[in-house]
């Protein structure tokens with residue numbers, strides 16, 4: 570297939586942009602939802618969905634509570650994977666690499682773009698902690714709503730972004746008879762190395 574963009578792709582970030590734009594245009598409710606896999610010091614892998622906030626040449630940014638389970642695991646072991654699956658397109662993208670916290674100013678800027686209710690929710694929820702139940706969460710929400718009444722809600726120091734810097738990016742495209750396309754890019758000192766993988 571000489572005019573297949575996948576066959577010609579030599580820049581995984583540009584390829585991600587193209588696929589992400591296609592995903593945004595194909596009617597999926599949350600094309601920015603991705604599974605984030607981590608493993609802490611105990612080597613037990615876990616995964617959960619997060620929303621991609623932004624991406625550029627530096628990496629892929631998501632936001633979370635810095636005291637959550639995922640954050641504790643990332644402090645132990647920065648290496649993580651983000652996995653996107655865009656069903657209508659039959660496409661999957663796996664992105665692996667180390668995560669680091671974004672600069673506080675970046676987290677502030679994103680925080681300011683969030684609706685007030687979500688800002689209050691971030692104060693109300695000690696993400697991943699054991700709580701007595703939903704009533705306790707509602708009570709805490711009422712408490713923080715009162716506390717910040719009439720003022721801008723500041724960003725909690727324990728809430729902010731992580732940026733995953735891609736070291737490996739794999740693009741998977743559904744094919745006939747399970748003969749899917751898998752194109753992997755590995756970052757090396759000489760640049761990205763491009764390899765096809767058997768499906």
Ligand SMILES: Cc1cc2nc3c(=O)[nH]c(=O)nc-3n(C[C@H](O)[C@H](O)[C@H](O)COP(=O)(O)O)c2cc1C
Pocket residue numbers: 599602615616617618619620621631632633634637638639640696697
């Ligand atoms: C569609 C969807 C989007 C989500 N987006 C985020 C997110 O951007 N950040 C986040 O911390 N949790 C998000 N969550 C909740 C996480 O999946 C998870 O339950 C939470 O972060 C706690 O994970 P942990 O205990 O492994 O740290 C989202 C869940 C769903 C289903």
